[in-house]
Amino acid sequence: MIDTLPPLRAVLEAHGLTPKKSLGQNFLLDLNLTAKIARQAGDLSKCDVLEVGPGPGGLTRGLLAEGARKVLAIEKDSRAMGPLSEIQAAYPGRLEVLNADALDVDPLAHLTPPIRIVSNLPYNVGTELLVRWLTPPTWPPAWDSLTLMFQREVANRITAQPGSKAFGRLAILAQWRADARIVMELPPEAFTPPPKVHSAVVHLKALPEPRFPADAAKLQSIVATAFNQRRKMLRASLKGVRPDIEDVLTSVGIKPTDRPETIGLEAWCALARALDS
Numbered sequence: 585m586i587d588t589l590p591p592l593r594a595v596l597e598a599h600g601l602t603p604k605k606s607l608g609q610n611f612l613l614d615l616n617l618t619a620k621i622a623r624q625a626g627d628l629s630k631c632d633v634l635e636v637g638p639g640p641g642g643l644t645r646g647l648l649a650e651g652a653r654k655v656l657a658i659e660k661d662s663r664a665m666g667p668l669s670e671i672q673a674a675y676p677g678r679l680e681v682l683n684a685d686a687l688d689v690d691p692l693a694h695l696t697p698p699i700r701i702v703s704n705l706p707y708n709v710g711t712e713l714l715v716r717w718l719t720p721p722t723w724p725p726a727w728d729s730l731t732l733m734f735q736r737e738v739a740n741r742i743t744a745q746p747g748s749k750a751f752g753r754l755a756i757l758a759q760w761r762a763d764a765r766i767v768m769e770l771p772p773e774a775f776t777p778p779p780k781v782h783s784a785v786v787h788l789k790a791l792p793e794p795r796f797p798a799d800a801a802k803l804q805s806i807v808a809t810a811f812n813q814r815r816k817m818l819r820a821s822l823k824g825v826r827p828d829i830e831d832v833l834t835s836v837g838i839k840p841t842d843r844p845e846t847i848g849l850e851a852w853c854a855l856a857r858a859l860d861s
């Protein structure tokens with residue numbers, strides 16, 4: 585027992601919260617598991633936590649029981665407001681709830697640093713939110729770390745190394761300015777209802793500055809152009825970037841005949857700088 589609130593199965597029943605596929609609702613009902621996920625974010629006692637998609641509040645309860653200073657939970661489904669207000673009453677002053685679409689609000693402005701983001705994200709908006717959090721106007725970002733549940737395949741793309749099939753835009757974006765690692769894997773049966781795929785929790789810790797210097801927009805644009813045609817050699821996929829692209833590639837130690845998934849982060853940054861000068 586992590587708290588004295590009713591078990592989550594009873595909460596779902598009492599509030600008629602039947603999971604909706606359209607909202608990506610695969611709930612975690614085991615509070616020991618949600619507390620374990622909360623612990624992956626480290627000591628939260630001096631942090632404000634943003635949680636997107638609390639649903640009936642399993643992870644929210646884990647975060648509060650683990651001592652989060654404050655949790656701001658943003659949930660689109662108004663049916664979850666009842667369960668969440670019961671959690672608010674059990675943890676006075678520590679839980680704020682917004683009934684909103686997380687894509688429409690900028691919650692980080694309402695939180696006091698240090699801020700950590702911990703969420704079991706809805707699959708349909710998970711990658712979009714991650715990309716937003718990784719591309720703030722300035723770096724370091726408002727958050728210290730992200731502890732996020734994704735489909736395992738997405739988690740693999742975030743943490744992939746060069747040379748692997750999963751290595752691409754997401755790995756480069758994430759690893760350029762953060763340490764990213766998978767900290768937990770969960771089978772479909774951990775969720776209600778079970779999704780078709782396995783899931784994994786990724787922990788990303790923001791670096792104080794990028795691993796290698798580069799202009800963010802330039803790096804993202806060259807990486808996007810190259811990986812849009814990931815099976816092509818770079819001299820072909822980047823042909824339209826500059827007439828002398830082969831010379832630029834060679835000048836930073838990249839073979840024009842290489843394919844993008846074999847190029848490491850340092851070389852991508854060197855290429856972005858060369859194209860910027």
Ligand code: SAM
Nearest residue numbers: 607610611612637638639659660685686704706
């Ligand atoms: N955190 C809960 C748990 O672990 O059991 C629920 C996780 S469930 C995978 C995703 C949650 O995100 C659902 O409660 C869903 O209603 C909510 N959601 C879906 N789209 C959303 C959006 N655009 N903004 C905010 N919440 C959203």
